[in-house]
Amino acid sequence: MSGLTLATISHSFSARRVLDTVSLVIRPGELVALVGPSGCGKSTLAAIAGGILKPDQGRILRQYQRHGMVFQQSRLLPWASARDNIAYPLTLGKLSRAQITERTHAAAQAVALLPDDLDKLPAQLSGGMRARVAIARALVVEPEFLIFDEPFAALDPALRRRMQDLVLSLAKARGFGGLFITHDLHEAARLSHRIAVMDRQGKGILGSLTPPGTPGARSEAQIFDFTQEARNHPLLHDLLNVDERAVTLDCACDTLGFQRCC
Numbered sequence: 515m516s517g518l519t520l521a522t523i524s525h526s527f528s529a530r531r532v533l534d535t536v537s538l539v540i541r542p543g544e545l546v547a548l549v550g551p552s553g554c555g556k557s558t559l560a561a562i563a564g565g566i567l568k569p570d571q572g573r574i575l576r577q578y579q580r581h582g583m584v585f586q587q588s589r590l591l592p593w594a595s596a597r598d599n600i601a602y603p604l605t606l607g608k609l610s611r612a613q614i615t616e617r618t619h620a621a622a623q624a625v626a627l628l629p630d631d632l633d634k635l636p637a638q639l640s641g642g643m644r645a646r647v648a649i650a651r652a653l654v655v656e657p658e659f660l661i662f663d664e665p666f667a668a669l670d671p672a673l674r675r676r677m678q679d680l681v682l683s684l685a686k687a688r689g690f691g692g693l694f695i696t697h698d699l700h701e702a703a704r705l706s707h708r709i710a711v712m713d714r715q716g717k718g719i720l721g722s723l724t725p726p727g728t729p730g731a732r733s734e735a736q737i738f739d740f741t742q743e744a745r746n747h748p749l750l751h752d753l754l755n756v757d758e759r760a761v762t763l764d765c766a767c768d769t770l771g772f773q774r775c776c
């Protein structure tokens with residue numbers, strides 16, 4: 515079981531303070547979705563959680579050995595094939611060539627990449643394929659914790675659903691925890707034990723919403739009902755502007771296969 519504690523994290527870019535004493539505790543095995551208005555500092559917090567960015571102040575406690583990260587932009591090596599991008603983190607360890615090949619192909623298969631796609635460079639892949647290569651690269655290390663920054667945004671509804679199911683089944687099998695950043699409330703409700711809502715100005719976590727049941731065991735009706743109710747929750751109502759609410763609704767309708775139900 516793996517958890518993460520971010521304690522009173524502050525960070526500035528140039529003179530502009532983006533995060534101001536933000537604390538978030540993810541208990542061992544807990545999947546937390548982080549939502550909040552665009553620009554409030556979610557990606558910055560994810561980069562700090564993943565050790566990509568050193569905060570100006572604050573403490574990070576990781577209760578795991580390895581995490582897998584997916585960034586908002588796929589951040590693939592442009593000169594390397596999809597296969598080599600997925601394998602890259604393994605080449606930094608002590609695995610044999612045969613083990614690397616086996617794990618790379620298993621990860622590629624899990625994200626529904628075809629063998630032909632693996633020879634292509636990132637520029638030759640579609641946006642959705644690039645996103646899946648990035649997800650495979652995160653999963654290939656057999657992570658104990660996931661940090662995913664809008665990992666499924668470039669995927670069509672069917673693939674998005676498939677990737678969500680993949681993460682849920684792996685989380686269940688391995689008991690890992692995770693931090694998922696998303697603008698899609700339906701996705702947040704589907705993937706997480708808890709939805710943490712970040713302040714508009716990066717001044718902390720305003721509170722959390724807890725969908726009923728556990729991720730992976732919720733019915734689509736439960737998720738849909740929760741999402742509809744949550745939109746009117748003061749925590750979200752004050753934070754999401756009209757456009758963002760519309761996007762969230764579209765996503766929920768798409769995923770459920772409804773014709774503009776709302």
Ligand SMILES: Nc1ncnc2c1ncn2[C@@H]1O[C@H](COP(=O)(O)OP(=O)(O)OP(=O)(O)O)[C@@H](O)[C@H]1O
Nearest residue numbers: 527528532550551552553554555556557558559586
């Ligand atoms: N490398 C950087 N240099 C300067 N400013 C940055 C940098 N990265 C982020 N910022 C600024 O920090 C603020 C928070 O950005 P961040 O990407 O963390 O927000 P976010 O909540 O993830 O937004 P979104 O939901 O739109 O992805 C923004 O004002 C952004 O312009």
